[in-house]
Amino acid sequence: MKKPQKNTATTSQVKLEESTDKPISSSLVKSKPNGYWNDRERCRLEALKYNSRTEFLKGSNGAYAAAKKHGWIDEITAHYSHRYKIRGYWDIKENCAREAIKYNSKKEFFKCSSGAFMGAKRNGWLEELTVGYELYRMPNGYWTKDKCHKEALRYTSRKEFAVGSGGAFHAAKRNGWYEDICSHMSRIGSLKSRLVYIAKFSGDICYIGITYNLEKRKIQHLNQEARDSKLTTVGDYIQYTGEEPVFEALTGYLDSQLAAEKEDEFITLYKKKGWRILNKQRGGGLGGSIRKWDFDSITSTTANYKTKADFMKNEPGAYSAASKQGILDEVTSDLESKRKPSGYWTKERCQIEASKYKTRTQLLESNGSAYRIAIRNGWLDSICLHMEPDSKPNGYWNSKENCAREAQLYTNRSAFSRESRGAHAASIKYGWLEEICQHMSSTHHRSGTWNNKSNCYSEALKYDKISHFEKCARGAYEGAKRNGWLQDVTAHMIRDNKPAGFWTKSQCKEEASKYQTKAEFVNKCASAYVTASKNGWLDEIASHMDAIIAPKGFWTIERCRSLAEKYQSMSEFRKNEPKAYCASKRNGWLDEVCDGLTRRKRKPNGYWTFERAQEEAKKYKIKEEFKKASGGAHRVALDNGWLSIFFPTIK
Known part of the structure; x- marks a missing residue:
């Protein structure tokens, strides 16, 4: 990973830059103090400087983010003009012409203003409005061997060449120049062609895997911030130790099955040499290329559903696989179909269906088939005469x-x-x-609320720990800290941080004895773990702990069952014994291992009414506890704006 370069500009260079008339770099502009944009009036005045939300976001992202966080964004940007054109706008030739002159090619015109492009094309004006545009498609005979070679030199792989310059790529293929002009390019594999690689750490620790693109795989392991998915095994170890590995290819590109066999052989070889292998699964697997959904697995899945629509909704992966493999009709032959036969929706049936709804939107959302048939046959207005209008009249x-x-x-x-x-x-x-809006409760605090000590103290009394106070009442916490009252208003709270020098060797050893693995130790008590690591006590005080990676064959069905018997429900088992739970699920033992454990029942749609959600909220002191313990009720309360009623704040 590249380290950021230090600024080596001399003092004279800085002075010279300061003397110019160029605007000062945004990095030199003094940032606003914490909480500056928590004032609705400031955000509103800032929003008035811009003409659209996009300009607002780019010009003052701090104010924009604060307004969005506090729920003011729609209110303070209500004066912005709508960015969508009215229906029929692009069916006026002058409007399309005015838009077309902004661009230099048809590709750019379509990319930047697809509405105007399609309007011009639909009305037959496109060629007239784009006269003088640069040619996006080269004329016949343009791609000679020299030009193709010159174009190919811009790319480092054949795939990039094919995507970036399809004309030259296909011309080279067609004329037999492809191998000559692509000789400088590096080859990458595919799902059918892979190589074996190794990631080496110090201390004879390594990870061995297979990939079709080593450079891409290195980025996946190293660049964790660019991905939202779970860390890879190598990424997990990098985060744990702070050390980056050295990557090497152990083979060239091989058939995927042969590469998988070679991976297993290299794992065995390095184990014999005394290396510690980080692989969590045995070698020889093809990862994502293994087909999960075959005929038997799809058939067993369809047995859980009564209708084809339910199968498609709840098992989209299996449904898609069945469709791609051409076995959809066969595996769903026993399922009921909600689709009506051709000709079912007569005008009388559409009329009966429409009578169930109050608006056209409800009809469309509940029965799109009847709605579309009515539009197609011109019946919609007559069958919807009883309905309320979806939108209010002008004015x-x-x-x-x-x-x-x-x-x-x-x-x-x-x-x-x-x-x-x-x-x-x-x-x-x-x-x-x-x-x-006088009758409404306020969802935010007035400016200056947290500059009052009594307000901060009243808010602080709701929490038992400083960390909870800081997380759940950030405004009050920052106000107390800014005004020097933090110690006073949090005197009743439990201190999360230990005093300096608390973690002696004996204290660290006593704390470490509570945990079974180093991972659990660092997650539950990071301060003791870090102190022990800095002072070189870690290996000694953690000698009783299990290895991070369980040896092959460790998780047997008997061991998983014995751990599961300690708990009353599957959710407790999953939370407290995640490795045993995952091993049971991976090996298909989960139902057998969890036989006898209670399973959480989900509430049906519509269960969380205002009264039920309010009764549930009364069990908790703060919103965070409510969200953690009863996510369904919290989500419904949040969507309906009830949280401020359940947990009133100081006005």
Whole structure:
């Protein structure tokens, strides 16, 4: 990994740059103090400087992020013009022409303004409006051998060449020049052609694997921040030790099956040499190329469902695999189909179906087939005569009474802004917002709230630990810290941090005796672990611990079952014994191992009404506990804007 280069500019260079008329680099501009953008009025005034949300985000990302976090973004950007064009805008030739002159090629025109491009194409104006554009497609005979070779030199692999310059690639293939002009390129493999590689760490520790692209695989192991997925085995070890490995190819590109056999051979060879192997699974596997869904596994999965629609919704991987393999009809022959036969939706049936709904949107969402058939046959207006209009007529929200009536449906401004943007925007425009929202609870604290010691103290009394106070009431925590009251308002709390010098060797040893592995030790008590590591006590005080990687064959069904018997439910087993749980699941023993354990039952859709969610919330002191212990109720409360009612804050 490349280290950031140090700034070696001399003092004279800096002075020279300061004397120029060029704008000062953003890195030299003094940043706002913590909490600066937690004021709604500041964010609103900042938003007025821009014409769109995109400009706002680019020009003042701090204010934008704060407004989004606190739920003010829709309110303070309500004056921005809508970025989408009205229907029919691109069917006017002058509008398309005005847009077309901004670009130099058809490719650029389509990429940057697809609406105008398709409008011009649909109405037959495209060729006229793009006269004088650069040619995106080269004329016949353009790609000679010399030009193809010159183009090929821009790329380092054949795949990049094919993607980046398809014309030259295909011309070279067609004329037999391909191998000559690509001789400088490095080859990469495929799912059928792979090489064996090794990642070596100091102390004779290594990981051996197979890949079709060694450079890409190195990036996957090393560049952990670029990926949201779980760390690789090598990445996990890098994070654990801070050491980067040396990568080497042990073979050239081989048939994937042969490469898998070679991987197993190299693992055995390095084990005999005394190396510690980091691989969690035995060698010889092909990883992601192994087909999970074969005929038997798909058939066994379909047996769990009654209808084809349920199968497709709950098992998209199996459904897609069956479709690709051409066995979908065979494996779903016993399932019921919700699809109506051709000709089922007559006008009378569409009328009966439409009578169940109050708006056209409800009809479309609940029964798209009937809706589309009605549109196609021109029946939609007649079968929807009884329905309420989906959208309000022009000028509806220009009435203060209409806006006030709509505002009464919500308990806080965030919900009002989110669910009824038209009424909210009109209220801001005409200056009615404060008046019609007087009944609403505030979802944020007024400016200066946390500059009052009593407010900070009242908020702090809700928490038992400083870490909880800092995490759940950041504004109060920062206000107390900024004004020098933190020690006073948190005097009743448990201190998370140990005093300097607390972790002596005997204390570290006593703490280490509570854990079975080093990973558990570092996760549960990082301060003791780090102190022991710095002072060279770690190996001694952790001598009783199990190795991070269990030896081959360690997780037997009997061992997993004996661990599972300690718990009452599957969720407890998974939480407290994750390795045993994963081994049981990987080997297909999970149902047998967990026989007798209770399984958590999910609540049906619609279960969490306001009353039930409120009753559940009463069990917890803070929002974080509510979220952790009852995620379903918390999610519904968050979506409906009830959290501020369940956990009222200081106004």
